[in-house]
Amino acid sequence: MMLIDCPYCGERAQAEFTYERTLDSIVGLDMPVEEVLARLFSRANPRGEDRELWRHSFGCRQWLVLRRHRRTHAIAAVDPYAPDEPE
């Protein structure tokens, strides 16, 4: 059970959050089909840090971006999801 430091609520147990997807698998509604399929079905699985979209579903319900190490589960940063978030 990870400990996630919500920028709005503070440190809370993972059980309050839901994982959505990695940032690079967000599919825009205007993307060409090839890119959509690549993002849906050909995802990277890096042994290292990744950026993930989470939601504090059982808390403030805000969408958050976690920089999380996929092997150690170390969380380097938790930030609000920003519209201009580069992938």
Next chain:
Amino acid sequence: MTAPRRIADGATDILRFTFDGRAMAARPGDTLAAALLANGVTLVARSFKYHRPRGIMAAGVEEPNALVTVGEGGRTEPNTRATDVFVYDGLIARSQNVWPSLDVDMGVMNGMLARFLPAGFYYKTFFGPASRWMIYERFIRRAAGLGKAPVESDPDHFEHRAAFCDVLVVGGGPAGIQAARDAAAAGGRVILVEQDAVLGGSAWRDGITVPDPAPAGVRVMPRTTASGNWDHGFVTLVERIAEPGQQPPAGMPAQRLWHVRAKRIVLATGAIERPLAFAGNDRPGVMLASAVRAYIHRHGVLAGQRVVIATNNDDAYRTADAVLAAGGEVVAVLDSRADAPAGEHPVFTDAAPLAAHGGRGGITAITARIGTATRRFRADLMAMSGGFTPVVHLHSQAGGTLGWREDIQAFVPDGGPEWIASVGGAAGEVERIAPTSPDLPDPKHSFIDFQNDVVASDVDLAWREGYRSVEHLKRYTTLGMATDQGKTSNMAGLARLAASGGVTIPQAGLTTFRPPYTPLTLGAMAGADGGGHAAPRRRIALHDAHEARAALWQPIGLWHRPRAYPRMGETLHDAALREARAVRTAAGLTDVSTLAKFAVRGPDAARLLEMVCATGIAKLAVGRGRYTFMLREDGMVLDDGTVWRLDENDYLLTSSTGGADRMESHLSYVHRVLARTLRVSVVAQQEHYAGIALAGPRAATILADLTGIEPPAHMGLARAEVAGVPALILAASYSGERAFELYVAGHDAAPIWAAIEDKVRAAGGFPYGLEALEFLRIEKGHVVIGAEADGRTTPHDLGLERMLRKAGGFVGAQALTRPALTAPGRRRLVGLVSPDQIPEGAMLVADHGAPVEGHVSSAGPRLLETGGAALALLAGGMRREGETLLATSPTRDRHVRVTVTTPVFHDLEGTRYRD
């Protein structure tokens, strides 16, 4: 059974317990193992595969042999280690995996089992033809096994609790106590957990007393096992309040599962002694040297009188001294090293045991190699020490890495999360050893894993058959599996594998350590969340009204909805038929409160809905509604419902009950992630309103009567008062008849339900439940999320493709263009009819034995005619119209001939639901 072995010290045995029905006495503080040894019980169990006689080998939770069943009825706890249960007055223990009895066990009659169950037996059987498993299964289930789970429910309760601390110390031995005192002195909140009933750990075996850390401000939790070490300082603890099989004190739970979040974790989990490999090393009377010493110093029990000690390190010499001090005789110390410490007992260097001789009552002699000579010693106890393995389980569980230490022939923590530290034996502070020679004269009878009956030659066989990885070795031989998870055997197995392959032990690698450290009960995991508390129950606003009408309830997610309202003596099916037929012929009312409802408001409300919904929204006129469906990004149907334009920028979206939470999240995702600039608000309103559907040919008349207004046209809406309560009326039909959904504030719903029900009953109708609703919608051919829309079906598969918005721009639009999603062979929605009832879930085949071409997704009776109707997904879809197929359900042995038709069985022209 031999003479009592308690060392005379004046104390008396005041606790009474039984083992296999024999009454015995024990002292407070005795483990069951100590008490059995004190009573001269040597034979305690039979081994897993070969039913070999086994005794007690260890003094801690690592015990592989002495598994017993403790307690009676619902408190029965099988596979309890005799070393990990403290005797209480009235304890009842039984041997397990024996037939007809522990002393005369048929399983061991001859060497058959060894030939039947070599290494890899399960593996080969599972990969062989299924018929082979069918033959062996009955035999194996009888012969190989552990204890039996009780069938009664547990009379005790269990609870979950949470705690926080700055420092959690695991292990109450000398190292853990020191760490806890230091941490408390530094001013932190400190919790010290110890799996034993008392603190002391390794100090017990040397008769040393340890200081109590509680006065220093440490919260001490005895009889508490740190079971799992998870992410970010999260540790699960299991606290035993009652011993296995024991009734807890009044008002107390039997066990507590603790969720602890610690800033720092100190692992002082000690080390476990390893056995030596030689022929018959599993016999009763062969024990770990440290265990022999612990029984002497802690329990006053000397487990034998003539003791041979075999070792590769200095620690076992303390056992020799303890045996002498307790009045025993040390026949020989067999030391594998060239140099050995001197003592008051005969020491042989460059010596190793070859075989232990004896029977089920214990050993009688030891054969040893001394240099190049062989010698036999008469003995009734062997104390062996192969060195000590640090307990690194919790360190590894949390992602810590391990390094190899040649001088102790074991792995020790060498890296990992910065908040975890290991100290003492767990960190590798153990006796150095001389590596043991891999040469074994009798590998077929030298046990490596006692609990799983894995001998050295099994490891060799695994290597010869190509199993090079230690993970494969584990699965092939079962080494390291079962209740002890290889606590005493893993290192020896690894050493043997490495020797077979001529590689080093670090090259051979380690299997993964996974929680729990020791077995935990299902009760502890469930906590208070059992029985009626297994899941929360969500009650609809009209719950009491339905209860008063004797509704049968059906869980839909966490909600409970009426399934039917049977009259006295009526079956569920008959009740649902009566209710559904009344909807077709007169009227009915049903509770639709649990439908997901979302208020979507703002200047960009339609734009958001057009992103979420795959159908047209923007052209919907104010005061009108429409059927709609939503897709996943891969083009599969996610959910469906209706969308209503209440005002210019004010929409109401409904969707399925079971998908309500998912749809809330989906709407938020599209709004907050994909389209952040839209000026729109989304409010989930599932629980805000009660919903009542009124349906049937008499529905419009009834509604006009109740409201005094002209009923809205199909897919129109109106607002009116019913029984003095304001209601939103949506003219939507799910049943195929003229119908209205009335939405009102939940607390106002009861009088409206009563008013409608009066009119419905006067018209010859009834309240109807989900079962009737199913019959009605199947006959009308409406697809439902979870049955036809099963996550693998596209709008095209469900015959909804004409409703798709051509312009795209909605979730799933791009992926839908994949050619395979409209390929001609896809399974598509069809109807099936038959003179008989069609089994739901049946496979569709041309005839018995033919390939499967589809399946029945929903089935029900024809309501006003005879026979059955079903919706199905069939390869080729409606191109198969008119074909006769077999709907076959082998598990229910039901096989029905069906004819493929249009998936609408009632009112094909669609006139009945219109105004």
